[in-house]
Amino acid sequence: MTDSVLFQTVEWAGNKLKNRMVLAPLTRGRAGPNRVPNKIMGDHYVQRAGAGLIISEATSISEEGNGWVESPGIYSDAMVEGWSSVVSRVHQAGSKMVLQLWHTGRASHSDFHNGELPLSASAIKIEGDEIHTPKGKKEYEVPKAMTVDDIQRTVEDYKKAAANAKAAGFDGIEVHAANGYLINQFIDSRSNQRTDEYGGSLANRYRFLSEVMDAVLSIWPAEQVGVRLSPNGVFNDMGADDYRETFTYVAQQLNKLKIGYLHVMDGLAFGFHERGEPMTLAEFRALFDGVIIGNCGYTQEEAEKRISDGDGDMIAFGRPWITNPDLPERFAHNYPLTAFDDPASWYGKSVEGYNDFKTFDEQSGKSTLEALS
Incomplete structure (x- = not known):
């Protein structure tokens, strides 16, 4: 087979995961207008159940958190039921799955909210991009700065979403605090210019995430909770400018909670803000005791090096897994990868560009043993 460190088992939350490859959360917009997880979503995850751990696509904690066309939610009974079916199928296929809890904050638009402005830490809009809304592509808007009541209501939404995730049978949850979404908007001093207890100092900018963590940890054991951060992301x-100080502090505070894992977007594939040297996994290893x-x-080789060097325990792969549903098999046997150079069909309403990618055996017409000979 292979002696790659990617195929060593790893302990997480009392589970022995079969390998160190994680299916990264990939927002694909297949839940339909009702945002209820469905069969083609289940098919997609089952096809990729070779992962030691699957992190779900970003999933809205509330209607207020929506900001992506036809992405799924976890705030209704129907959504819980839909996710329950997906998780059950993933378990039958031999993998573990966590739900990523998401609130888009200012990375949304009033078209998603019956004309009401999206929420954020401060009334500062996203510059330089446009957003796909239910009514077409538009410029981002200046969001509404959240009141303390808005913040407390949203913390409660996280708690309810965490409870719904448990009811759906997930093996854990991941709090999405990365990629410029709501929690990241509070952490980052560029998007948070508040003058109350939620702005200014590191402790104040961390306060919203701290309260979210208290809420979800009242539902889940700490070892079954992860957090995603993007210290280098643009x-x-x-x-x-204070990104290194900020994310060092955040990692230290999360470590005190003894949560199960820290999911760090240390790679620069989605762009780098270039305000200094990028933060590395090695830096976070010195700050965080969990997975x-x-x-x-990441390429296979880069992933193996980070694990071999002891900087990380697992590596998440996203785009390569879109077009290669059997990615672990391809890595294990050194099979060629199907290129991921046509994103036009990745986001849509059908199986096209979603569930129609073939395994290596299906492409070659050979069994694994024949392919190896």
Whole structure:
């Protein structure tokens, strides 16, 4: 087979995961207008159940958190039922799955909210990009700065979403605090210019995430909870000069909670704010005692090195897994990868560009044993 470190088992939350490859959360917009997880979504995850751990696509904690056309939610009974079916099928296929909890914040538009402005830490819009809304492509808007009541309501939404995730049978949850979405908007000093207890100092800018963590940890054991961070990211107009100080502090605070994993987007494939040297997995290893997952643009060789060097425990792969549903098999046997150079069909309403990619055996017409001979 292979002696790659990617195929060593790893312990997480009392589970022995079969390998160190994580299916990264990939927002694909297949849930339909009702945002209820469906069969083709289940088919997609089952096809990729060779992963040691699957992180779901970003999933809205509330209607207020929506900001992506036809992405799924976890705030209704129908959504819980839909996700329950997906998780059951993933378990039958031999993998573990966590739900990523998402609120888009200012990375949304009033078209998603019956004309009401999206929410954020401060009334500062995303510059330089446009958003796909239910009514077409539009410029981002200046969001509404959240009141303390808005913040407390949203913390409660996270708690309810965490409870719904448990009811759906997930093996854990991941709090999405990366990529310029709501929690990241509070953490980052560029998007957070508040003067109350949620802005200014590191402790104040961390306060919203701290309260979210308290809420979800009242539902889930700490070892079954992860957090995603993007210290180097520029996506959704992120990046501040004090990024290293900020994310060092955030990692230290999360470590005190003894959560199960930290999912760090240390790679630069989605862009780098270039406000200094990029933060590395090695830096986070010195700050965090639990499982560390690296992500963003990793090749097999780079992933193996990070694990061999002890900087990370698992590596998440995203785009290569879109077009290669059997990615672990391809890595294990050194099969060629199907290129991921046509994103036009990745986001849509059908199986095209979603569930129609073939395994290596299907492409070659050979069994694994024949392919190896």
